[in-house]
Amino acid sequence: xxxxxxxxxxxxxxxxxxxxxxxxxxxxxxxxxxxxxxxxxxxxxxxxxxxxxxxxxxxxxxxxxxxxxxxxxxxxxxxxxxxxxxxxxxxxxxxxxxxxxxxxxxxxxxxxxxxxxxxxxxxxxxxxxxxxxxxxxxxxxxxxxxxxxxxxxxxxxxxxxxxxxxxxxxxxxxxxxxxxxxxxxxxxxxxxxxxxxxxxxxxxxxxxxxxxxxxxxxxxxxxxxxxxxxxxxxxxxxxxxxxxxxxxxxxxxxxxxxxxxxxxxxxxxxxxxxxxxxxxxxxxxxxxxxxxxxxxxxxxxxxxxxxxxxxxxxxxxxxxxxxxxxxxxxxxxxxxxxxxxxxxxxxxxxxxxxxxxxxxxxxxxxxxxxxxxxxxxxxxxxxxxxxxxxxxxxxxxxxxxxxxxxxxxxxxx
Ligand SMILES: Cc1cc2nc3c(=O)[nH]c(=O)nc-3n(C[C@H](O)[C@H](O)[C@H](O)COP(=O)(O)OP(=O)(O)OC[C@H]3O[C@@H](n4cnc5c(N)ncnc54)[C@H](O)[C@@H]3O)c2cc1C
Numbered sequence: 001x002x003x004x005x006x007x008x009x010x011x012x013x014x015x016x017x018x019x020x021x022x023x024x025x026x027x028x029x030x031x032x033x034x035x036x037x038x039x040x041x042x043x044x045x046x047x048x049x050x051x052x053x054x055x056x057x058x059x060x061x062x063x064x065x066x067x068x069x070x071x072x073x074x075x076x077x078x079x080x081x082x083x084x085x086x087x088x089x090x091x092x093x094x095x096x097x098x099x100x101x102x103x104x105x106x107x108x109x110x111x112x113x114x115x116x117x118x119x120x121x122x123x124x125x126x127x128x129x130x131x132x133x134x135x136x137x138x139x140x141x142x143x144x145x146x147x148x149x150x151x152x153x154x155x156x157x158x159x160x161x162x163x164x165x166x167x168x169x170x171x172x173x174x175x176x177x178x179x180x181x182x183x184x185x186x187x188x189x190x191x192x193x194x195x196x197x198x199x200x201x202x203x204x205x206x207x208x209x210x211x212x213x214x215x216x217x218x219x220x221x222x223x224x225x226x227x228x229x230x231x232x233x234x235x236x237x238x239x240x241x242x243x244x245x246x247x248x249x250x251x252x253x254x255x256x257x258x259x260x261x262x263x264x265x266x267x268x269x270x271x272x273x274x275x276x277x278x279x280x281x282x283x284x285x286x287x288x289x290x291x292x293x294x295x296x297x298x299x300x301x302x303x304x305x306x307x308x309x310x311x312x313x314x315x316x317x318x319x320x321x322x323x324x325x326x327x328x329x330x331x332x333x334x335x336x337x338x339x340x341x342x343x344x345x346x347x348x349x350x351x352x353x354x355x356x357x358x359x360x361x362x363x364x365x366x367x368x369x370x371x372x373x374x375x376x377x378x379x380x381x382x383x384x385x386x387x388x389x390x391x392x393x394x395x396x397x398x399x400x401x402x403x404x405x406x407x408x409x410x411x412x413x
Contacts, residue, residue, distance in 0.1 A: 002164040005031040005138070006335070007325075008157045010145045010180055011173030012036070014051070014120065015297025015314040017127030019173055020137045021064050022318045022408060026326040028335075029136045031165050033157065035144040038128055047120040048199050048276040050225055050233040052077065052212070052308035054115045056400040057315040060408045066126050073122040075226045076113035078105050078210035080398070084366070084378055101381045103395050107388065113210065114395060115308075117225045117233060140165070148180060148293075155292040155336065169325070169336040172295045176283045176302030184290040193280040195220045195367065196243035197305055198236040200275045201227065202258065205267025208232055214306075215261065216377075218369035221306050222261045231272065234258065235305055237367070240279065247277050280304055284356050288345045292336035294321060300348075303356045304363045312400050313352045319406035320347045351403055 007023055009016045012034030020030045040046055053061070053074070061067045082101040105114045131137050144160040148170055157165045172180035181188070208226040215222045220237025227233050236258075238246060246257055255271055262269055283302040288295045297314035321344050328340035365377055385391065396402050405411070 002156075002166055003031070003138070004154075004166045005029045006167060007031070007169045007171055008033065008155065008165045008167035009171040009173055010148075010157065011175060011297070011299065012038070012041075012139065012141055013173065013175060013297070014123055014127070014311055015299075015318065016171070016173030017124070017131060018060070018064075018315065019171055019296055019318045019321070021066070021127065021130055021134070022060065022322045023171075023325065024134050024136045025064055025408075026322050026329075027136075028325065028329075031138050031140060031157075031167065032131065033143050033145055033159065033165065034139075034141040037142040038139070042121070042125050042128060044121050045274070047124070048201065048274060049120045049235075049278075050117050050227060051120055051123060051311050052115050052225060053118055054309075054312045054315075054398065054400040055112055056405065056409050057312045058116060059410070059412060060315050060319050062412075063408050064130075066130055069126045069129070070116075070118055070122060073228055074116035074118045075228045076105075076210050077115045077117060077212045077226065078113055079103065080114060080212045080214065082214045082216070082381065084216045084374065084381065101385045101391075103391060103398070105395070107392060108395055108399075114212075114399060117212070117227055119227070119233075145174070145180070148183065150184075150290070150292045168292070168334065169341075170293050171321070172293060172299040173297050174299055176281065176298040178285075178295065178299035180293065181285055181295055181299055184293050186290060186295070187286045189282070189284045189286065191282050193282065193304060193363070194240055195237050195280045195363075196240045197278040197280055198234070198238060198243055198246060198275060199278065200234045200236070200254075200258070201231055201272050202234060202262075203229075203231050203270045203272050205269075206265070208266060216366040217261065218367065220363070220367045223305075223308070224262065224266075225308075232266070234262075235308075236261070237280070237304075237306070237363075243277060247275060278305075282356065282360055284353055288317075288349050289338065289341035291338055291341075294341055294344055296321060301352045301356050304359045306363050306366075307355075307359050307398065309355055309359065309398075309400075313355060316400060316406065316409065317344075317348050317352070319408040320344060322408060323406045347404065347406075 006028040080103040223235040
């Protein structure tokens with residue numbers, strides 16, 4: 001059995017789901033294919049992470065009519081505090097450097113937060129709910145993609161159960177281990193970090209006031225991200241062997257380890273629910289396109305979570321791809337042709353490579369206890385903190401509100 005679409009999107013994660021809605025908004029008929037069972041992907045146990053949605057990415061959700069469903073579950077980030085230090089332990093009282101960086105959303109002057117913290121569970125549910133209402137999007141899930149053939153007029157994607165999906169273009173949203181990317185012989189720059197991200201949610205006594213904290217410790221950054229209902233999401237990056245041990249601790253010992261890093265500024269802290277761990281790696285595709293194939297999201301670039309930018313990069317990919325394909329179609333071009341797809345690559349590859357490498361450098365600079373580096377980075381933080389235009393520059397970078405913005409991301413008047 002064969003069905004035909006304009007675009008077949010392989011991967012129905014955050015990137016694939018959002019891409020289907022963005023491309024459908026430009027009038028493309030889309031198939032979304034995911035190996036996972038949507039009922040399981042919607043479940044709280046599937047993904048315990050939160051995502052820091054930048055204010056420019058939020059415009060995309062708003063323009064696609066999704067933000068009203070997300071907003072009640074989105075905690076605005078009013079301030080970001082970045083400090084350097086050491087955790088408390090039997091041998092160390094714990095230190096916090098007197099140099100720090102304070103990003104204050106009010107300095108940008110348009111009464112908008114620096115971003116929002118949203119649970120991935122909420123984002124997945126909103127995307128699946130919206131897809132279910134669109135007659136021009138067909139969801140094939142659970143359905144693993146087995147093969148893809150790229151021919152002169154169209155591509156054919158074959159599912160595990162032998163169903164065939166014919167499309168003018170295939171979008172690879174199949175994650176950092178993208179098999180479509182590998183089969184297209186697109187090489188990557190790839191390395192593993194000797195770090196794992198531990199993710200947990202905590203409740204606390206005092207209000208977080210919308211402040212996100214990033215505390216740089218020798219094992220990696222320890223981020224405390226404000227959530228709704230006065231909870232916080234922890235993204236605790238640790239050396240992988242230590243992370244394994246922390247993951248195995250009983251509830252009380254885990255709480256003590258959190259408190260040793262967290263300090264007492266939010267009063268008593270109580271972990272709520274399970275913990276998750278994510279081995280961290282860097283993967284950057286050397287090309288984002290091949291004939292009838294475009295890579296988006298983690299399939300194109302999977303980066304360190306130190307700056308909370310991975311999915312935000314994907315959102316910009318999606319918005320840019322929607323513009324490029326819409327423009328190509330409107331002048332009668334074949335949307336699967338390299339001449340069209342290269343416009344997408346030109347728009348996105350340099351931008352995401354620069355940010356990916358920047359986050360890598362940041363992690364290398366901060367995740368250590370080497371005295372000269374510690375001094376240099378503390379002086380650097382103090383210097384940036386003292387200069388208002390520099391602080392504003394970094395806030396706009398973090399908000400993804402820089403460079404040529406696709407129409408779904410353009411500033412609202
Ligand atoms: C600890 C941590 C914290 C993070 N925090 C942030 C943050 O605050 N802000 C931010 O912007 N980013 C953050 N990120 C990054 C963000 O989570 C990822 O960039 C994002 O989830 C990637 O989504 P994706 O849809 O591209 O890929 P994935 O989530 O990997 O989805 C790929 C999908 O493809 C499907 N698939 C794969 N192969 C096949 C096949 N053969 N057939 C059918 N389906 C297939 C899979 O089932 C899966 O559903 C964080 C990452 C980590 C690890």
